[in-house]
Amino acid sequence: DIVMTQSPDSLAVSLGERASINCKSSRSVLYNTNNKNYLAWYQLKPGQPPRLLISWASARESGVPDRFSGSGSGTDFTLTISSLQAEDVAVYYCQQYYSTVPITFGQGTRLEIK
């Protein structure tokens, strides 16, 4: 299995400040043939299904505010929220879809307002 490890487990950031969440995979999720990283980020709020924010490590989904960005390649990735808003309070998960035996998620990072 590809193990996904996020850091930190929880994070408190002031409104308007930057929040960064890291994700490390135990093996590279970069497929050299198409030069794509099979890495996604999801946002999970209570009572709602997960929401896809970022695919291919850095491609923002339609409708996702541009304060959300993804970066990284190979085994190390970062989700950045440039200016935290109250509605961004949630748990964030990275996920690899390079190996589907099995697809794996990070353990989640809880983001709160300081």
Place this chain on the structure above:
Amino acid sequence: QVQLVQSGAEVKKPGASVRVSCKASAYTSTDYYIHWVRHAPGQGLEWLGWIKPNSGGTNYALNFQGRVTMTTGTSISTIYMELSSLRFDDTAVYYCAGSGGGRLWSGEVYSLDVWGQGTTVTVAS
């Protein structure tokens, strides 16, 4: 955009089975996959497997092999996930989610871009 609608909440006893349905409004391509992911209280997201409705092909996580079965209904727009030999720690919200896929390798899938609303499964005596 595909929309996914799941069946309602279930309460089951330990050792029983549960079947959850997921109805898709449409599929955007023949290389479309329906995944099942669960979220147990206080835990993270856990992937159970996928089914490719167009072919009926499946891929289950090793942790659930022998206990989970994913099938299509009489119409491929309805997907069923059955989990057997239920335990207390199977209590969770179960989601179906859709992804596209490629053909670079067999079973190449993409990120889960559409989700059902979730079905709460409670295992209690």
